[in-house]
Amino acid sequence: MPCNEVGVMPKDASWPSLRTAGFDGFLVSFARSLSEPANRAALAFRAAVEQAGWAGVHETSTSLVSTYLRFDPLWETHDEMRARLAKLIDTRDWFDAPLPEGRRLWRIPTVYGTDLAPQLGEAAKMAGLSEAAAIASLSETRVRVQTIGFAPGQPYLGELPADWDIPRQSELTARVPVGALTVAIRQIVLFSVTAPTGWRHVGQTAIRLFQPEAEHPFVLRPGDEVIFPATTPEALSNMRDAGPMGGAEAEALK
C-alpha cells in the first residue's frame, strides 16, 4: 500500500532548499518530487516554525513537500529571515519526523464515471487500464492527505499506483462541481468548491469539505487517510440529501 511505504530520501546537498516566494515569503522545500518522507518533513518543519513564534511572521502553510512562511520584510530583512530558517533546518533530520497526531481513516462513497464524472474513460485510457480496472484501482487504494490547498479544505491525496502517472490536461475544464474526484500525476484532488481545473474528473462524491458555519469548518487534515469506495448514482443522491458529509465515515488511526 503506497502510503505505508517507507520512502528513502536520497542524500543530496541541495535538499532541503530555501528560496524566496514572492516579495514577502520563503519556501523551504524538502524534495523535487513528491515523496512520503518529504511530505512528513514539510509538515514537521511548519509545526517547528509555528512553535518558534518568531515576531514578524504572519502566516505559515505546507504544500506537498514544502513549508511556506509569510513575513514582514520591513520588520526583519530577507537575509535575517533566511539565516533564521537555515539555522532551524540544521537542527534535525526532518525526513524522519513522525506524522501529525490525531489522524483518521475516512471512507467517502464515490460514483465513478457516468455523466456525473465524464472523464473516467479518457483517464483510464491514459493510465492504460480498462474502465473496470480503473474503478477497482481508484476505489481500493488507500491514499493519504498530503496537503490541503487550492481551495478551502481541499485535499491533495496520494500516492496512486504508477499507472496513474498521467499529466494534467493543457486546457482547463471550465468547471467541476463540489465533491468532484479528479486525478493526475499519481494524485487525487477532491474538490471542495466548484472550480476550473486541469485535472481529469473521474469520480463524484457528495461530501462538502468546507463547512464555514460548522464548529470544524475544514473536514480533512494533512495526514488523514481516505478510501473512496464505489457507489451508485442513486445511493449517492440519498447520501447528498442526508447532509453535508455525503455518507463519509471516519475512524481514528492509531
Place this chain on the structure above:
Amino acid sequence: MSRELIIHSSGPGVTVQDMGRPGYLGFGLSRGGAADRMALLEGAALLGQWADCAALEMAGMGGTFEAGEDMVIALTGAPMKASIDGARIAWNASHALPQGARLSIGAVEQGSYGYLHLAGGIDTPELLGARGTHLAAGLGRALKAGDRLPVGPPARGAAANLTLPVSPRFAGGTVRVVPSLQTEVFPPEEIARFEATAFTRDTRGNRMGVRLVSPDKGFGTDSGLSILSEVIIPGDIQVTGDGTPFVLLTECQTTGGYPRIGSVLPYDLPIVAQAQAGVPLRFRFITLEEGVQIARREQARAEGLRKLRRPLIRDPRHMADLISYQLISGVTAGHDMEKADT
C-alpha cells in the same frame, strides 16, 4: 432611524470587503479581502478611521443606497459616476449622506473596483475572523436589493467634504515583478520576451485573477505540465499549459501546479486588479532589495495619508442647482435636488 445602509439596487459584483482573513492558508483558504488594498487605506484616511473597517467593493457598477441615519461616507478606488439625490458628488472624497437621501453610484469611468466606505465601517458579523466576502470560497455573497447592512459607530471627527490625492492605478501601465520560486524554470530568453511584451488585460478576469493576452506566442517551459503543485500567493504570475499568463489576485487558489514566471510586487497589484479589459500592462523585474525600498516608501505614504487630506472644493459646473446648496456645511437643501446630473 437605525445605523444601517439600505441597498435599493446593486450591480452584480457588490460585496463587503476588508483586509481579508490571514491564517487559513494552511487550510486552503486564501486571504481574500479588497482587490485594491490601497483604496481601503485611502477610504480609512478620508474618514479618519482604521484601515480594517469593512467597506463595499463595487466591481464595475455600483448601486443605489440609503442611510438609515445621518452618516459620513467616502468614495475611493476606480472612479464611478456618483450622486446624492441627483447632485453629482466627487470621487476620492468624503461626503455627508443624510438620513433618507439616495446615493446613486453608476458604472466605472476608469478601472474596475470602486469602494464605498462608511464612517464606523460595515458591522456585519465576522465569519472566520473577518467580514470580507470570499466568493470563490463561498464565504458571504454578492449584495442584492433589499439587503440592509449594519454600520458601526463612527470615529470621532469623521468629516465630510475632504478629498485626497490618489496614486494613479486605473489605466494599466508598468507593473514591477520580483523573481519567485519557479522563475528559473523559464529560459532567460523567455523572461526577456515576457518583459518586452505589451500585454492587455483579457476580458476574462475576476477577484481570483486576470488573464493576460498579447499578439505574441505563449510563454513556455518543457517541464511546465509536470511540476509539483506548490504554494500560490496573490501577485504570482502563473503560466498555464497553453502559455497564457494569469496574474493571481486576492481570492486566488492557495496552491497550483502551473509554473509561476514571477510575482507582482504587492504595492503594484492594484494596477493589475484595477485594469479593465483591453488596458495595456507591462512587467518589469526588480530585485528584492529594490522591492524593500519601494515597500518602505509605500508604508510611509500609507501612514501619512491622513495628512494629505484637503477640503473638497466643489466644481460649480457639477452642481445641479447652485442656489439650493448650503455652501457652508456642504449638505444639500433637500428634495429639490432630485434632477438629472448636468
